[in-house]
Amino acid sequence: MTQTDTRVGPAAAGPAPGRARPFWTTRRRDQLTGYLFITPQLLGSVVFVILPLVLVVWYSLHEWNVLAGSFDYIGTDNYAALADDPNLGPVLRSTGLFSVGLVVFNLGLALLLAVLLNQKLRGTIVFRTLFFSPVVVSLVAWTIVWGFLLQDNGGINGLLDTIGVDGPNWLRGEGTAMLSVIVVQVFKNVGLNMVLFLAALQGVPAELYEAAEVDGASRLRQFWRITVPLISPTIMLTSIITVVGSLQVFAQIAVLTQGGPGTSTTVLVYYLYQQAFQFHHFGYGATLSILLFVIVLALTVLQWQMRKRWVFHES
Amino acid sequence: MNRDLSRRTKLVLYGVLMVLAVPFVFPTWWMVTSSLKPVADIFSFPPQLLPTDPRLDAYQRVFELQPFGQQYLNSLYIALLVTVGTLAVASLAGYAFARIRFRGQNVLFLVVLAGLLIPSEVTIVPLFQMFFKLDLIDTHWPLILVPIFGAPSVLATFIMRQFFISLPGELEEAARVDGLGRFATFWKIALPLSRPALGAVAIFTFLHSWNLYLEPIVFLSSPDKFTLPQALTQFVDAYGGPMWDVQLAAASMTALPVLAVFVIAQKQFVEGLAHTGLKG
Numbered sequence: 001m002t003q004t005d006t007r008v009g010p011a012a013a014g015p016a017p018g019r020a021r022p023f024w025t026t027r028r029r030d031q032l033t034g035y036l037f038i039t040p041q042l043l044g045s046v047v048f049v050i051l052p053l054v055l056v057v058w059y060s061l062h063e064w065n066v067l068a069g070s071f072d073y074i075g076t077d078n079y080a081a082l083a084d085d086p087n088l089g090p091v092l093r094s095t096g097l098f099s100v101g102l103v104v105f106n107l108g109l110a111l112l113l114a115v116l117l118n119q120k121l122r123g124t125i126v127f128r129t130l131f132f133s134p135v136v137v138s139l140v141a142w143t144i145v146w147g148f149l150l151q152d153n154g155g156i157n158g159l160l161d162t163i164g165v166d167g168p169n170w171l172r173g174e175g176t177a178m179l180s181v182i183v184v185q186v187f188k189n190v191g192l193n194m195v196l197f198l199a200a201l202q203g204v205p206a207e208l209y210e211a212a213e214v215d216g217a218s219r220l221r222q223f224w225r226i227t228v229p230l231i232s233p234t235i236m237l238t239s240i241i242t243v244v245g246s247l248q249v250f251a252q253i254a255v256l257t258q259g260g261p262g263t264s265t266t267v268l269v270y271y272l273y274q275q276a277f278q279f280h281h282f283g284y285g286a287t288l289s290i291l292l293f294v295i296v297l298a299l300t301v302l303q304w305q306m307r308k309r310w311v312f313h314e315s
Numbered sequence: 316m317n318r319d320l321s322r323r324t325k326l327v328l329y330g331v332l333m334v335l336a337v338p339f340v341f342p343t344w345w346m347v348t349s350s351l352k353p354v355a356d357i358f359s360f361p362p363q364l365l366p367t368d369p370r371l372d373a374y375q376r377v378f379e380l381q382p383f384g385q386q387y388l389n390s391l392y393i394a395l396l397v398t399v400g401t402l403a404v405a406s407l408a409g410y411a412f413a414r415i416r417f418r419g420q421n422v423l424f425l426v427v428l429a430g431l432l433i434p435s436e437v438t439i440v441p442l443f444q445m446f447f448k449l450d451l452i453d454t455h456w457p458l459i460l461v462p463i464f465g466a467p468s469v470l471a472t473f474i475m476r477q478f479f480i481s482l483p484g485e486l487e488e489a490a491r492v493d494g495l496g497r498f499a500t501f502w503k504i505a506l507p508l509s510r511p512a513l514g515a516v517a518i519f520t521f522l523h524s525w526n527l528y529l530e531p532i533v534f535l536s537s538p539d540k541f542t543l544p545q546a547l548t549q550f551v552d553a554y555g556g557p558m559w560d561v562q563l564a565a566a567s568m569t570a571l572p573v574l575a576v577f578v579i580a581q582k583q584f585v586e587g588l589a590h591t592g593l594k595g
Contacts, residue, residue: 030415033497037411040404041427041472044464049430052438052445059440116332120320129581130336136577136584137343139526140544141566145346148559151358155345158362187338195585248434251528255548269436269529276440277533285440293437300432 053293059286066280078287090263091271094178098267099246101182106242107235110190114197115223128198132191139188143255146184147171150256174264177257181265185252189245193238200234201227240303247296268292343570350374350563357559373564380561381546382539387568390543393458394524400463401471401520402513409475410501414487430469435461436529443533457534458542462524471516478512479505515587525573543569 063074113131117124134142149155150170157167170180212222250269253259259266276285349357351369377383412424446457490500531545550561577584
């Protein structure tokens with residue numbers, strides 16, 4: 001590559017004196033390349049994200065009976081139906097319970113594991129690999145095994161029985177079904193948050209602990225006063241990822257409980273799937289999609305607002 | 316918290332770590348060992364940690380009951396195609412947003428970023444209708460096109476952009492001064508330097524496609540088109556009850572190859588996802 005190609009060389013950037021400025025300046029060529037580079041992603045976003053989002057609003061204003069082939073404009077009737085839906089309360093309650101339970105268990109366990117793995121100890125890599133391994137196990141495979149373990153006569157109750165405890169029928173009881181779904185999901189993905197916390201912990205300067213040690217601060221105090229504030233950006237990041245992810249839970253519910261018993265594990269996405277794809281209420285399914293979108297958007301905005309107040313510093 | 320620990324503290328820590336590892340390791344262990352047990356022993360009490368009479372019957376029945384080989388191939392080729400496609404789309408777009416100045420750049424970037432705020436579950440109803448109108452229901456096209464160009468690739472584009480921004484620009488500028496065009500600069504200079512980011516993107520893209528469940532059950536209806544997650548739930552008896560030994564054999568075959576790759580390349584997986592994948 002020598003400097004013979006003057007068309008794209010810096011000399012072509014300015015017009016040569018006495019000559020007409022060529023249309024394809026370096027800058028124009030560069031702009032065109034930029035547009036070409038982003039075209040696949042931009043077109044894809046418009047066709048598969050923006051357009052469907054517009055359509056989902058449009059569908060939500062229609063009564064859509066697939067079997068009868070009717071598609072009638074009904075204004076905001078679907079939204080009125082949503083407000084009157086006796087299932088809405090239970091569904092939102094299940095969704096909220098799942099999200100709160102997941103975030104608390106997941107972040108708590110992730111932080112505990114990260115702190116343990118951050119000690120001066122041989123073989124922490126082995127444990128890190130073990131804790132992370134469920135992340136790469138196929139989600140449905142993982143869920144099936146837990147479903148098998150949680151059967152009334154399954155492995156967990158078998159183990160409980162050996163120590164003389166009569167375990168419940170986990171997936172058939174109202175409270176235990178939700179707990180089971182949360183626990184299955186926590187162990188599946190806690191490894192991701194764990195490695196993020198581990199990276200953050202390794203970034204905390206050791207001098208701070210040494211200074212605190214000299215001042216006689218206890219380990220626990222050091223943890224709350226030094227570690228937690230310094231890794232708060234990561235706590236914020238992981239909590240956003242985990243909350244938004246928790247609202248998308250579907251496979252675990254479909255495989256383990258089908259939303260039951262009753263509606264005790266019917267989270268919003270599962271309800272949306274039932275309405276749209278099992279009962280063929282596409283218009284109402286679209287309305288539930290809007291509700292899901294509004295919740296995700298509100299939570300994301302709220303968390304970004306909280307970040308400003310709550311997070312100690314921005315790295 | 317990196318302090319030298321006493322011998323006793325170390326022993327306690329190892330004990331705690333081993334207890335905590337049980338729920339992470341035992342399910343996989345139980346899945347594989349139970350799939351080797353005869354049906355009569357699967358729920359035996361007390362639980363058998365090792366099969367006393369291991370056999371491969373269930374593995375044979377997986378292939379008799381479902382076109383499992385075909386389903387395996389479906390999942391594999393879709394995930395590979397989606398991974399290659401996403402790497403191409405995301406690295407090009409990420410590079411342009413990071414390095415090239417063009418009119419409307421910020422607005423267009425925001426349009427693309429909207430995909431991060433819109434979970435794919437929100438758009439599943441209209442996407443179903445779009446592919447229905449195109450007569451592409453019960454084909455693999457929705458599972459290939461949407462991840463490569465739609466919301467799932469947006470995170471990849473964002474990560475690639477952040478990575479390209481973090482690269483020192485001098486090398487590329489020198490190449491440009493030497494007369495290398497934009498594409499050649501991208502292909503020969505920037506892309507080889509971005510291998511860690513490409514690796515992380517490849518890993519999470521592959522896993523995302525491999526794990527997809529809602530989309531396949533919405534878009535696919537014939538068993539020979541099914542992907543693995545969907546196929547795993549099909550092993551039921553005449554009453555709809557799960558055939559545990561067969562399900563667990565199929566689940567083991569789905570999980571173990573990926574786990575093996577992970578154990579070999581765990582450093583790339585863990586550090587790639589931690590450092591490049593999410594911190595960006």
